[in-house]
Amino acid sequence: MKIECISKSAITLPVDLIRPELGLGRDRIFSLITGKQYVVYGITCYLGHLWYYICDEDYSYYPIWNPAPLFRITDNRISKYWEIGEYLIGSSEIIPIISFSEWVQNPIFYDLLTDREQSAVQTFIKYKKLIDEESNIIDQDDAQL
Template identity: 40%
Template structure:
């Protein structure tokens, strides 16, 4: 799946997406290049909006999530090897868990993203493999 950035400004986000606790304000400028196409590595839904995990302009070794209203979908086909998973919130029953659409190593492992950000070897290798497929 690929998306093209149409905005990098919080001022373009729908009101329900904004949340100052997450740094999502009208003044927020995201490290995205308008017009650039980005590969999507995972999709989740939060606050009634899809969020795309992609590699931004900061050149981090892991993807970061961005609200979908900042993009237009340029190729909406999902890779055949992606799966859908739901993880219940383990801390309290009154909070919704999270759904994720991604490659199986990520979607089926609630700790995958944290391990990837921390640079754990098996998570890095799985993401590197997915990156090569998506390129």
């Protein structure tokens, strides 16, 4: 699945996504390039909207979630590596996750990944390569990892 950035400014987001207490104020500028296509590595739903996990312009070793209203879908093919699951957030909120098996099956996978836990990082690198190849995009920087 590929998406194209149509805006990097939170001012274009729906009003119900503007949450300054969550870092989503009207003045927020996302680390995106308008007009650039990004490969999607996971999808979730939060605050009533889809969010795409992509390797944005701040990408170092893990994907960042960005609100779907900042994008348009340019390739709607779903990755053959994806599964769907759900996580309990807090004591009562359940959110879906669509991504590769290790992420879907382990509710703390993303936390492990962002904490640089080696097996989580290696797992993401493996799936990033597979999904990029599937999407016909190979990032030369990641090929050196």
